[in-house]
Structure formats: structure tokens, C-alpha cells
Amino acid sequence: MNWGLPPDWSTKGHEIDRLVGIVHWLVLALALFWLGFFLVALWRFRAGRASAVGRRPSQARWPLWVALALFVAEAGLLLFIEMPLWAERRELPPEDGSFVVRVVGEQFAWNFHYPGADGRFGLTDPMLIDAFNPVGLDLDDEAAADDLVTINQLHVPAGQRVLLWLGSKDVIHNFYLPYMRVKQDVVPGRFTPVWFTPAREGVSEIGCAQLCGLGHYRMRGQLTVEPLGAFTVWYEDERAYM
Amino acid sequence: MSAARPSRGLASRIFSVDHKVIGIQYALTSLCFLFVGFSLMVVMRWQLAYPGEALPLGSLLGEDRAPAGVIAPEFYNQLAAMHGTIMVFLAVVPLLVGAFGNYLVPLMVGAPDMAFPRLNMASYWTYLAGGLVMLSGFLAPGGAAAAGWTSYPPLASIATMGQTLWLFGMLLIIISSLLGSLNIIVTIVQLRTEGLSFQRMPFFLWAQLVSAFLLLLAFPALQAASFLQLMDRLAGSSFFLPSGLVVGGEVLPQTGGGSPLLWQHLFWFLAHPEVYVLILPALGIVAEVITTHARAPFWRLRWAVGSTIGIGFFAFLVWAHHMFLTGMGTVISTFFQATTMIISIPSVIILSCLFMTLWGGRIRFPSSMLFALAFLPMFGIGGLTGLPLGLAAADLQLHDTYYVIGHFHYIVAPGTLFAVFAGIYHWFPKVTGRKLDERLGKMHFWPTLLLMNGVFFPMFIVGLAGVSRRLYDGGAGFAFAREVAPLNELMSLCAWGLGIAQVPFIFNLVLTLRRKKPEAAPANPWRATSLEWLAESPPQETNFPSAPVVVAGPYTYRADAVKAETELSAGEDPTEAADFTPQWSHVPVSEP
Known part of the structure; x- marks a missing residue:
């Protein structure tokens, strides 16, 4: 035990x-x-x-x-x-030198929005949200051209500081990475920053630590810390599906 | 005051303005709510111990709540929210303030009744109505409130009708609480009998006074907040709703522009002082029982009273330590951590005073004393585990885990509830004229002590391992929680055993009341000093034949003057042993 x-x-x-x-x-x-x-x-x-x-x-x-x-x-x-x-x-670390991801919580999943190589997030609009576009990404925006949106899968390259901007579509969630000592309320209506630096590669769990409704207990995701090469392969694979 | 009393028919006994009747009504009602709150937990613990397995209750709960006997996640959330709400607002505070406060405060100040007997009656009936409205949520479409006892929006704002009933119930409970606390303050300040200066007040009265101020000044914040959340739900306003919310793929119709954090500030501005209302009167009860049965004066009463007032003041300055993880900056978090560290010191001092009181005493161990003594280390564990949570960076790991549940349950369950049990065994002879059975009392105490720790201590281990609270499956879905998951079954078994351990207590109450030839209690069965022991057991309707006169401070016990019980010769009345001086004058006071 x-x-x-x-x-x-x-x-x-x-x-x-x-x-x-x-x-x-x-x-x-x-x-x-x-x-x-x-x-x-x-x-x-x-x-x-x-x-x-x-x-x-x-x-x-x-x-x-x-x-x-x-x-x-x-x-x-x-x-x-x-x-x-x-x-x-x-204290907010500088964005350059950090691997930046936007996290959007919803009942009962974590959506991850990666800005891609240009480092810019495409515009989002709540009116565009549907089953295939969970964060309402405006695909006509040129900054969105290399963006990636995944559900419950957060992949980050090893050896880099990770800066997350946490937002929520509906109710208050709490982004919880037990192995990274990260726990941050995600309050709708604003984006809250949180950062950490993984010390090793591997797969660990993402939880929700604030009661968010009947599916709160199954609001689970996966954090994968992997070498940059493997990450790039994964990113391009996922983009192909989008 | 007594001239305005209605004549004694059945109706006037039920709708009584007598503080003793109202105190008993509060006691019986809140013990019923305690049972309801406990029962909800008994069901929850099944799902935590055996996630996804059918309850052995068959189809008793209905297909909506437990399809095929398996508790539904939405029903689990209702159980959790209502357990917390009922225990805090309908069971424990009404027990401490409504029952003990109502019954004992007028007696201890030497008054014939509360300052405002009709307000007192209104307070009880509003409380009962509020409680029933809140419980009726279980019958509403969609079930009872399910957003936790904290009811954070937007989750609460988009919840089913049960949440509306929760808010209506809360508004009624707050009205009741405001009436009751006002009454206690005025009674203690204005109705103290001749000679009972503030310096001579027993600690119990100080604890009640400070608690009443906390209720009076803190509850209006939640009153306002509940009303605003009700508007958000019923009138389409957006006090707590930001713009652009998308729930289940649909954009919410409200315009938004509100702040979910505003609710948290208003809620905790009440709910943290409320936590001290859950503990201060309990300390008051324990102080009376411990001094009486240790035959020792309260060690440094002034320190303890000063600490209580200090807690009352700082209780209003710590609320945001519940919100460290909302995105708080260093300055604000440091302020609230500092106040949290400061408020821990008076609590430590009060506890130290009670430990020191024992030193040099002559300690007897009736059931009331056992519960009061066990309260001390249990409350100590609850209080000290608050320190890791009060440091924001440590809270980062422990926040909203089972560690938090263990922490506050140690304060309220083996803490406050032990004080309540101590108080019941201690004052039962005063209220009924009969002593409770000591053997049954001990059969109640030991298993309860053991099982309480069996329920709550493992929570610290589970919490340190990182398992979040309020999870329908107790964390079984998370791989990192699997190591500590087996503890859930142990905790559940202890929790159910705890229910069985209350059987001797219920037996004791019923048997003592029904006994044909009861062991009649004299006016002062424990040889205690405070004024309620001057009154008959049970007290007459006006409490005292004439206004008593106080001639001494509280707690004038002299352990060194007593003969050991073994040294008493046969038939010698132990009350003649001169080991205490009551507060009242033995000489009947003649009218001037």
C-alpha cells in the first residue's frame, strides 16, 4: 500500500x-x-x-x-x-521556450487545442461548436491552418516547459495532473494559466478535481510525455484525421 | 412575558414559546435530520466500497435513482450534496445552537425564558419548514440538489428543480438562524441575572455568544447569494454566469457577464464562520463536562474566552483559503494563509486549556466525560490536519481530495458529535429528571470511538495518495488510485458498523424514558456549579421560583477537598463533600 x-x-x-x-x-x-x-x-x-x-x-x-x-x-x-x-x-513563464496548449474543459471531457508550428491559436467561436469541432475552431482562419484539437489526449515533447491556458465551456472543472503536482480550477469565462516541466517520459493520468456533474468521475484524460520525434509523428497523424 | 403565554392545551404545547419545549423540539428534529443525513451516507458508502454492484435493497430506491439496483451517478451526487447540506445546516448547527443553546442559555443566565419567546418559536418552525422544503427535492423531477453542499454555479445554475428547492430551503433556514442568533445574543447580554457579570459567565455561554454573532453577521452574505442564484435560475439573470457558456452543445440563453467566483466568495464568507459555529458551542459543552467531572476549575478561563473572541473575529478573514486553486495570486493567497495560520493559534490555546484543566483534577469517568475526553484528541487531529490544507502550496496537492474530507469530518463527527453525545448524557437528567444508563452509555462510547476512527483515518491515506473527493466510483477508474482503493471497503464497513453502534444509545434514550421506576435525578446530580443545576430536574415552567442571585465565578471546583468515592461511608451523600461552590447564593433572596 x-x-x-x-x-x-x-x-x-x-x-x-x-x-x-x-x-x-x-x-x-x-x-x-x-x-x-x-x-x-x-x-x-x-x-x-x-x-x-x-x-x-x-x-x-x-x-x-x-x-x-x-x-x-x-x-x-x-x-x-x-x-x-x-x-x-x-508567475507566468515566457511563452517562447514553453510548449503552449489551450485546454478547454467540458462535461465530461478535456479538449486540447494545439497552436501548431506557427505558435498562433486559430480563432474560436462558441457558435461553431459541434460534435466534430469541440472548441468551435474557425477553420477559415489562417492561424487555424496548422492547429490540432484532440479529446482527452495531451501529448507534449519531453524536456520542455509546458504552459497550459485552461478554460471551460460550461461549468467549473479542475485540471488535475497528480504526477506533475498540477491542480488548477478551470473557471468558465476566462483562461487561467498553469505550467510544469516533466522530468521524465511516460504516460500518466489527467483527472477532474472539481465536481462538474454526473460524469465527473469519468472525466479522465491521458498525458503522454514523449521524445520530440515521436511527438511530431503523433501530431501529424492526428492532424490527418481532423 | 409569562402573562402573554397561551393556556396549556395540546396546541400550545406544540406551538410553544417556552425555550425548553423549543429546545427539545429542536433536539428531536435535528436528531431526525442527523439520522437522514447518516442514512444517505450509508447508501453512498455502498457505491464507494463496491462500485457498480447492485445494492442489497432491491428496487426500493426506484429505477430512476438506482437502475437494476445500481446507484446512478446523478443519484450519487444528490446523496453527496444532501448529506453535506443536511448534516451542516439541518443537523449539527441546529443541535448545537437550536437544542443546546435554546435549552441551556436561559437557564445558565438565570432567566425565565429567551428574550423573545415568539421569535424563538418562529425560528423553530421556519427551520422545520426549510428542512422539509430541502428534503422535498428528492421527490422533484430530476431529484434533489446535486451540485455539492457548496452549490457552485454554473453547475448549480443549470441543475434540475431540486436546486431551486435547495435555495428556497436555504433561505428559510437562514431566516430561522438569524432569528435564533439574535435571540441568543440579546438573552445573554440583557437577561443575565443579578451578579452574573461577563467575568462570571461559564465558557459555554461565551461560546454560544460568539457563535451567535458569527451566524448573525455571516449568514446575510449567503442569504443574498442564494437569492441571486435563485434569480439566475428563475428570472434569467446572470449574476454568476459568464458569457458564452455552451452546455451539452447548446449555447445558454442567458446574456452572461456574471462571475462564478462571486458565488464562491459569498458562500465561503458564510461557510467558513459557519465552520466555527460547528465547533465553538461543542467546545462550550466539552468545557462544562470536563470541569465538572475533573472536579477542577477551568484552567485560565480568560485565555480561552479571549481565544474564542479572537476566533470569532478572524473567522471572517479566512474564507478564501477554500479558494486557493481558483487562480489566486501570491499577495491574496499570502494574506489568507496568514490569517489561517493566526486563527489556528487560539484554537490550540483553547484545547491546551482543556488539557491543562485535567492536570491536578480528580477525574471521574461517566459516559458524558468519556465522550468529552475523546473529543479532545479527535478535534485535535481535525484541527492539525487543517494546517497542511491552510498552506496554499501544500493544498495544491491535497485540495479536494479525501484528505479534506478526513480533516473536516474529524472536526465535526468524532469532534462535534462527540461533544453532542457528551452534552446529551450530561444534561439528560436536567431535561427529563432521569439519568441515562451508564452501562449502555459505555457500550455506546467504545465502539463509536473505534469505528469513527475506522471511517475517517483511512481518508488521510487515500487523500495523500491523491484521490479526489466526490467521485462516484471512489476513484476506482484511476490507475493511480488503485493501490488505496481497498480502503474504501474498510471505511464502508466501519461506517455501517457505526450505525449499529448507535443502537445502545437509542435503546438508552427509550428505555430510560419508559422505565416505570426511574432513577430520579436530583437538581444537581453531577455536583456542578452553573445556574441550570439550581433549577429542578426538569425545571419548572419559569425555570426558577424567583430570580437567582449569582455570587461566584464559574468552575469553583476543588479536587483537593473531596473524599475519594471509596472513602465515603455508607449512606453518606457525596453532594455534601465540599469540593465545589455553586455560582448561586444558598440564601433565599428576599424581595426588597
Whole structure:
């Protein structure tokens, strides 16, 4: 049985894992301290144990210092570990040098819109959405000429930072890559950026982590990190189907 | 006030303005809702343990909800949404505030009734109506609300009619809650009897007072939000709907321009303070039980009261820690993390005070005390697992996983519900004049403690492994979740066992009430100090023959002055053991 976090296949995931680990050791220490105190108190001061008579309630102040020590530890975690980590995550990396994909969630699938070699996304319009055009791509737009739209299949070339623009057609979803330590709400009406860098090749799962309706549990996709050559072959194959 | 009371017919007993009757009505109704909420979970846990297998209930649920006996995903979502809503809004808060607050606050302040008895009655009946409207969703076309207890739009906006009933029910519950909290505030501030200064108030009253302020100030935000969502659903407005939504291939007719995040802000502006309403009165109950049975004064009452007020203040400044993953920038996330870290400290201090109270006491272990003692480490686990969730970067992995479910259930189930059980065993003699059976009480306690942990502890493991909550199949569809999936069956077995473990409790209530020759409870069976123990058991209609006079602070217990129970000679009345000084004056006060 796995007693910890899922495997980490990204370059930055271990930073999150380290924070999760530290804060758990912190609360475990506090919990064990007070649990020990609690059990000793119950044993020593149980009614019927004659030696307890005559003991006056403690006037100590140290529990306040324990609480303040916890606060100092929390503040340290927040200022020195969490804040830099969060700021780095939220800071938008430059688009050049990143592999950019637009993700459009819907009940109950993930659509991936790749800009192609020109790096420009073709225009989209909700009125154009149909069963064969899930994101409403305007095929007359010249920027759309080399675009690719796939359903539930996200392929990225290995060794490159991936920048995703997350949007939704209908309700709030949450784009969840457990192995990449990526989890981001996808709010309709806007595109939210999120980025990660895969540290190894392989296939992992994409989930939805925000209740989105009756098919929420089966809103699953696949992330494939593969060498650039294999990726190019896949991309051209898929485009041929479009 | 008493002159305005209607005469005592059957109708006036049902539509009573007596806070004690209303308190009992609240208790019975919310225990029924607790049972309903529990039953929904019992069904859900079947699907989680054995995804896709037919329920052993046959066709009882109907073909719409469970075709061929297998729970449908839409029905599972209804069960989940209604379980949460019922437990929070219809069971636990009404138990703490409606039942314990109503029954005990006037007694503890030495008043004959609440400040506004008619508002009090209105509060109960509005609550009952709200609850029934909400439950009626199960009979509506398309079933009950299914967008989670949080009802996030746009999912809630496009849901079936059950969601409209959810919103109507919520509006009624909020009205009820506002009336009730107003009443508690005015009663505590205005009706305290002679000598009961704020410095002499038991912790229970402080907890009720702060909780009532939280309800009064936070609920209007959800009141407004519910009304706006109702407009979005019924009047075609777009408060929470952005432009260009395409649902199932069709463009929505609404013009859009609204914000789904606005709902989340309004909802959590209520719902986080609400979380403290779920816990503060529970701490109040536990404080009374622990001081009484440890025969020890509350250790540093001032720290605990100050911490409670601090929690009340900061509870309004932490709401967005539920929304770290909505795309929040560093400044805002740091602010809400900082307030979250700050609010954890007063909670730790209150818990420390209760642990320290035990030190130097003379601890007795009746059933009420067992539940109150078990509350402490259980609430501790629930509170401390909040810290990893309160750090945004750690929340990135844990958000909306089973870890979150484990965290808040530890606070509310083995936490608050244990306090509720402690309170029931503690004050049952006051309410009925009869003591509950201790043997049955212990048969209730030990299996409940064990099974509660069996249900909720594995959730931390499942959550750390990354399994999301609210999945119809418990995550069975994900390869990465398969390793921890077998725990689902263990949790379900424990959950069903937990239901069976409540049988001794129900037996205890029924048998004690029906016993021909009951063990009559004296006015003060536990030798406690606060004013409700001055009243008869059960109290007369006006609570006290004349207004009591308070001459001492709460919790003047002296463990060192008591004889051990083994040292008492035969027939000696233990209440004569001078190990406590009640708050009231023993000398009858003559009218001036």
C-alpha cells in the first residue's frame, strides 16, 4: 500500500512534497506532545487514586509558549518555503521556450487545442461548436491552418516547459495532473494559466478535481510525455484525421 | 412575558414559546435530520466500497435513482450534496445552537425564558419548514440538489428543480438562524441575572455568544447569494454566469457577464464562520463536562474566552483559503494563509486549556466525560490536519481530495458529535429528571470511538495518495488510485458498523424514558456549579421560583477537598463533600 503522495514525475513537484512532509512532521510533534500529556493526566489524576489528593491546578504559562512556538514555525513555513514556491508557480513563464496548449474543459471531457508550428491559436467561436469541432475552431482562419484539437489526449515533447491556458465551456472543472503536482480550477469565462516541466517520459493520468456533474468521475484524460520525434509523428497523424 | 403565554392545551404545547419545549423540539428534529443525513451516507458508502454492484435493497430506491439496483451517478451526487447540506445546516448547527443553546442559555443566565419567546418559536418552525422544503427535492423531477453542499454555479445554475428547492430551503433556514442568533445574543447580554457579570459567565455561554454573532453577521452574505442564484435560475439573470457558456452543445440563453467566483466568495464568507459555529458551542459543552467531572476549575478561563473572541473575529478573514486553486495570486493567497495560520493559534490555546484543566483534577469517568475526553484528541487531529490544507502550496496537492474530507469530518463527527453525545448524557437528567444508563452509555462510547476512527483515518491515506473527493466510483477508474482503493471497503464497513453502534444509545434514550421506576435525578446530580443545576430536574415552567442571585465565578471546583468515592461511608451523600461552590447564593433572596 502507498502511504504517501503519488509518484512525482515533474522537476518542481518535490518542493511541494517537501512542504507537505515538513508541515506533517510539525503537527505530528505537537499532537504527540499533547496526547502524551493527556494520557499521563488521565492516569495520574483519576478519581480513586489516593495520591492525587491535594494537588492544586497548575499555574504554568508554558502552554502559551508552545502555542506561540507553533505560530513561529507556521510563519516560518509560510514566509520562507510556501511564499517563494507559490510565487514561482503563479508567475507566468515566457511563452517562447514553453510548449503552449489551450485546454478547454467540458462535461465530461478535456479538449486540447494545439497552436501548431506557427505558435498562433486559430480563432474560436462558441457558435461553431459541434460534435466534430469541440472548441468551435474557425477553420477559415489562417492561424487555424496548422492547429490540432484532440479529446482527452495531451501529448507534449519531453524536456520542455509546458504552459497550459485552461478554460471551460460550461461549468467549473479542475485540471488535475497528480504526477506533475498540477491542480488548477478551470473557471468558465476566462483562461487561467498553469505550467510544469516533466522530468521524465511516460504516460500518466489527467483527472477532474472539481465536481462538474454526473460524469465527473469519468472525466479522465491521458498525458503522454514523449521524445520530440515521436511527438511530431503523433501530431501529424492526428492532424490527418481532423 | 409569562402573562402573554397561551393556556396549556395540546396546541400550545406544540406551538410553544417556552425555550425548553423549543429546545427539545429542536433536539428531536435535528436528531431526525442527523439520522437522514447518516442514512444517505450509508447508501453512498455502498457505491464507494463496491462500485457498480447492485445494492442489497432491491428496487426500493426506484429505477430512476438506482437502475437494476445500481446507484446512478446523478443519484450519487444528490446523496453527496444532501448529506453535506443536511448534516451542516439541518443537523449539527441546529443541535448545537437550536437544542443546546435554546435549552441551556436561559437557564445558565438565570432567566425565565429567551428574550423573545415568539421569535424563538418562529425560528423553530421556519427551520422545520426549510428542512422539509430541502428534503422535498428528492421527490422533484430530476431529484434533489446535486451540485455539492457548496452549490457552485454554473453547475448549480443549470441543475434540475431540486436546486431551486435547495435555495428556497436555504433561505428559510437562514431566516430561522438569524432569528435564533439574535435571540441568543440579546438573552445573554440583557437577561443575565443579578451578579452574573461577563467575568462570571461559564465558557459555554461565551461560546454560544460568539457563535451567535458569527451566524448573525455571516449568514446575510449567503442569504443574498442564494437569492441571486435563485434569480439566475428563475428570472434569467446572470449574476454568476459568464458569457458564452455552451452546455451539452447548446449555447445558454442567458446574456452572461456574471462571475462564478462571486458565488464562491459569498458562500465561503458564510461557510467558513459557519465552520466555527460547528465547533465553538461543542467546545462550550466539552468545557462544562470536563470541569465538572475533573472536579477542577477551568484552567485560565480568560485565555480561552479571549481565544474564542479572537476566533470569532478572524473567522471572517479566512474564507478564501477554500479558494486557493481558483487562480489566486501570491499577495491574496499570502494574506489568507496568514490569517489561517493566526486563527489556528487560539484554537490550540483553547484545547491546551482543556488539557491543562485535567492536570491536578480528580477525574471521574461517566459516559458524558468519556465522550468529552475523546473529543479532545479527535478535534485535535481535525484541527492539525487543517494546517497542511491552510498552506496554499501544500493544498495544491491535497485540495479536494479525501484528505479534506478526513480533516473536516474529524472536526465535526468524532469532534462535534462527540461533544453532542457528551452534552446529551450530561444534561439528560436536567431535561427529563432521569439519568441515562451508564452501562449502555459505555457500550455506546467504545465502539463509536473505534469505528469513527475506522471511517475517517483511512481518508488521510487515500487523500495523500491523491484521490479526489466526490467521485462516484471512489476513484476506482484511476490507475493511480488503485493501490488505496481497498480502503474504501474498510471505511464502508466501519461506517455501517457505526450505525449499529448507535443502537445502545437509542435503546438508552427509550428505555430510560419508559422505565416505570426511574432513577430520579436530583437538581444537581453531577455536583456542578452553573445556574441550570439550581433549577429542578426538569425545571419548572419559569425555570426558577424567583430570580437567582449569582455570587461566584464559574468552575469553583476543588479536587483537593473531596473524599475519594471509596472513602465515603455508607449512606453518606457525596453532594455534601465540599469540593465545589455553586455560582448561586444558598440564601433565599428576599424581595426588597
